């Protein structure tokens with residue numbers, strides 16, 4: 001009887017303005033529009049194929065939805081908060097455009113399976129964008145690694161100089177981390193990739209629908225198996241957020257290293273002017289705001305994950321309106337992660353690593369003390385005894401304000417009869433690195449092989465992804 005409310009005859013009063021404002025989701029879920037239109041087209045075609053709707057109605061619906069798609073893309077679509085969400089907005093416009101046929105589209109469908117379907121489609125697309133951005137950063141890092149196979153630096157534990165490394169080896173550690181991050185998205189994609197459509201509000205429908213056909217037309221691997229689960233579950237979004245939070249936590253460590261390394265104290269890297277910022281008061285400053293913000297934005301992505309975890313906790317099956325809170329954290333987390341990956345790729349790709357500063361850092365701090373101990377081990381001295389002998393030599397060097405290398409061979413011989421003059425050559429960082437010719441190690445041959453492997457992997461994926469398209 002009433003036309004003042006979108007809910008039909010049950011209501012005699014339009015929602016209070018406060019309620020309308022409070023319950024609307026169209027201000028943010030309009031991002032689902034292209035996916036909602038796609039699923040509605042697939043749904044309408046299925047209703048035609050199964051004889052649930054007459055073909056002329058289906059044709060009118062598809063035509064209308066295609067026009068709405070163009071309006072949304074052009075930015076001319078008139079969104080209305082009074083129509084609550086993206087789904088009701090599109091349906092209302094469809095009915096405006098094609099009349100009664102539009103009013104038949106919602107046959108055998110509920111917004112509960114509809115929103116879950118559009119959201120899963122959106123997530124699948126976003127996951128692909130994140131994976132491409134992860135690869136983009138890996139490519140930028142690999143470019144630097146390739147140019148710095150011969151660059152040596154001290155590796156650190158406890159942020160104290162530990163043992164020499166090739167810079168390429170250190171950068172390849174970052175690439176390994178990104179590869180695992182990507183793997184998490186690949187893994188979760190399999191669980192996002194199920195189609196809820198046809199589950200209805202919670203108990204499917206009486207109409208003879210074809211769930212498999214719609215699922216495949218929409219590019220899903222399969223329909224969700226259980227209708228109650230299909231409209232209730234958001235663990236696919238939780239997994240996506242968890243993968244974003246882990247990836248972002250990992251990125252924050254790269255950000256932190258760039259911040260530290262670009263300080264005057266380290267001086268290992270200089271960011272390009274295009275990827276650094278100045279100070280409004282101190283003219284000399286060149287600040288690493290990009291890596292700092294990457295580090296800083298980790299908090300909000302972890303917050304996005306926690307926010308949805310708490311929303312979903314304790315929710316009864318099946319759909320509850322709480323679930324409308326699922327989208328904003330996912331949008332925010334994926335947007336933020338993709339932005340961080342892109343800007344970090346630019347910052348790293350254009351940065352200048354300072355091989356001379358790294359080399360200078362290697363000359364201090366007795367970074368090759370382990371070699372001296374290994375030297376004794378090679379002569380049959382038990383490692384613990386060798387460790388103690390070299391430790392005493394280091395203490396002596398420290399007391400003299402110098403390093404192990406400056407002590408000279410006679411002091412070594414004095415400390416242990418197994419030391420010979422050639423021990424001094426063992427203290428050369430280049431030699432120390434080359435002696436670590438072990439799987440996963442920093443010797444030149446190992447690093448070059450690891451680089452080849454990583455480049456080939458990224459190259460192959462680049463070829464694959466250039467064959468597919470993505471739209472967010």
Ligand code: ARG
Nearest residue numbers: 025029085111112115323324
């Ligand atoms: N805007 C809602 C959401 O994002 C759509 C589904 C609403 N379903 C309902 N029965 N009220 O979750």
